[in-house]
Amino acid sequence: MNMNKISLAMLPIIAVLATGCGGDDGSNGAAGAAGAPGVDGTNGTDGTNGTNGTNGTNGTNGNLAVFTVQLTNLTYSQPFSPAAIILHEPGYNAFIDGEAASPGLELLAEGGNPADLIAEALAATQYLDAVATDGATPPRSIGATSTLLVPLLDVDDLRISFTTMLVDTNDAFTGLNAADISNMAVGQSVSFMSPTWDSGTEANTETASTMPGPAAGAAGGGGASAGFDAARDDLFDRVHFHSGVVTNANADDASKEGLSTSVLTEADRWDNPTARIVITRTR
Amino acid sequence: MKLFKAASAIALACSSSALMAQTIDIQITNLTHAQHFTPRLVVAHDNTVDAFEPGVEATSALAWLAEAGVIDDAQNADSSGQNFEALLGPTDTDNTTNTWHRFGGLVPPSMSVSYPFDTMDKPYLSILSMLIPTNDAFVGLDSIKIPTTPGTYTYMLHAYDAGTELNDELNSTRTDIVEQGGTPLGGYGAPGVAGVGASPVPLGVGGTGVAVKVGFAEDGTAIGANEVVDGTDGPVHIHRNVLGDTSLTDGASDLQSTEHRWLNPVARVTITIPAL
Numbered sequence: 387m388n389m390n391k392i393s394l395a396m397l398p399i400i401a402v403l404a405t406g407c408g409g410d411d412g413s414n415g416a417a418g419a420a421g422a423p424g425v426d427g428t429n430g431t432d433g434t435n436g437t438n439g440t441n442g443t444n445g446t447n448g449n450l451a452v453f454t455v456q457l458t459n460l461t462y463s464q465p466f467s468p469a470a471i472i473l474h475e476p477g478y479n480a481f482i483d484g485e486a487a488s489p490g491l492e493l494l495a496e497g498g499n500p501a502d503l504i505a506e507a508l509a510a511t512q513y514l515d516a517v518a519t520d521g522a523t524p525p526r527s528i529g530a531t532s533t534l535l536v537p538l539l540d541v542d543d544l545r546i547s548f549t550t551m552l553v554d555t556n557d558a559f560t561g562l563n564a565a566d567i568s569n570m571a572v573g574q575s576v577s578f579m580s581p582t583w584d585s586g587t588e589a590n591t592e593t594a595s596t597m598p599g600p601a602a603g604a605a606g607g608g609g610a611s612a613g614f615d616a617a618r619d620d621l622f623d624r625v626h627f628h629s630g631v632v633t634n635a636n637a638d639d640a641s642k643e644g645l646s647t648s649v650l651t652e653a654d655r656w657d658n659p660t661a662r663i664v665i666t667r668t669r
Numbered sequence: 670m671k672l673f674k675a676a677s678a679i680a681l682a683c684s685s686s687a688l689m690a691q692t693i694d695i696q697i698t699n700l701t702h703a704q705h706f707t708p709r710l711v712v713a714h715d716n717t718v719d720a721f722e723p724g725v726e727a728t729s730a731l732a733w734l735a736e737a738g739v740i741d742d743a744q745n746a747d748s749s750g751q752n753f754e755a756l757l758g759p760t761d762t763d764n765t766t767n768t769w770h771r772f773g774g775l776v777p778p779s780m781s782v783s784y785p786f787d788t789m790d791k792p793y794l795s796i797l798s799m800l801i802p803t804n805d806a807f808v809g810l811d812s813i814k815i816p817t818t819p820g821t822y823t824y825m826l827h828a829y830d831a832g833t834e835l836n837d838e839l840n841s842t843r844t845d846i847v848e849q850g851g852t853p854l855g856g857y858g859a860p861g862v863a864g865v866g867a868s869p870v871p872l873g874v875g876g877t878g879v880a881v882k883v884g885f886a887e888d889g890t891a892i893g894a895n896e897v898v899d900g901t902d903g904p905v906h907i908h909r910n911v912l913g914d915t916s917l918t919d920g921a922s923d924l925q926s927t928e929h930r931w932l933n934p935v936a937r938v939t940i941t942i943p944a945l
Binding site: 483484581582584586590621622624625626627628629630632637640641642643644645646657658 | 698700701702703778779780781869870877879910912913914915916919920921922926927928929930931932933934935937
């Protein structure tokens, strides 16, 4: 359109030059008068705007992806409590190293009860699905398989958080912290080896009255009531990696290495990793 | 056409300047229960530099870092000529094979610190810091390839034993015992646990020694009753953890078995590569 405008506007100039060329012969009389300027050409009309495209239809939201989660207890003699397994979008964290534990994590890590942690997850906008496993997972054993469902739309950016208590401790737990399991194919499995955290909510006294597990039970304590105490009396009220149990081994010899008030024995020790967690997408 | 050529030349100039002198963000988290991290040596380097290697004897520079937390002359003039500054060259400079910086202060347990660091286009990154209170434990990131794709990358770090002194676990402020020959305890080249003042947990006194006993040489031969040998237990290896005990006045160790132990990993490093 612009190009057309320019060439129309130049036409009169060309006409002037053309007529001027013919006027320079004196013997043939006076030069002719210059021609009148040509009129400007009219502008072309603008094209009409195209119509907007129609919005695409929304995808259907009815299909679910199915994941199974299986825990293996790798320790020699630490039973694992019922576990909280949570599938979620990025942004939710069951815990963060260096920050104080939530009350739900405190209940799980001290008392082996996943209920409040799952309730906290349920309240998060990133929540997709959660399962509390039925019972304890004995040491040196493969646990039951749990099944979780998430909308197909969410499998492209999916996280799993997993927490279970080492019950012959004050507040040790193992699991996964928002591990990335995005874009798993149907039939694909991923395996994680897990370290051990200390919830930082209870001093590691290893006494019968502060631990819920069978070691405390054998010493006259134990049970859920012995585990959970809302008071926070660890060195720092921050989640950190566990330094292991001291136990009463070598408590009474000259080295005084062991903790005489501990009801744990050398058999209750562990090293990392303490858990293997296998996640499989089955549909 | 000229205009297009000029525009593409500008675009090339922009992209090449972004490749040079890349500043990355490095976050370090102390995951231990009661061990502090001493000032951090952060070094970007090529494949001719190796700050430490498991299975290889420690350099004097690594010994200074792992026994005393010392990286450069400014921290301790006695280390001049033997420390990482001597090994690597001046700080914050492109030393061709490397560039390094000491990030000062302690990182207490459960705490994180982060820093911007100019890698000066070196391909590898190593980070070292002593664990205190210990004899010669350090946390190390061993020559990872610096990622080039923008994003956040996480590394879990282990505790190593420099192997340059025996893990006697004796409080180096004690004066009732000395190194064999009479030298006071503490610091580089002498027995004893450094970093007594930093810990939130008090150190004991009166320990009789863990990996080596007061009054005895490594082979069990009696020496002066108040003497302790320095010894070595190298090359560099994964630390077998401290033992500690439950007494502040006697027992084997001056560390606390309930507080000072750790299990690997002991640190998390998160590196953020900025978008170009």
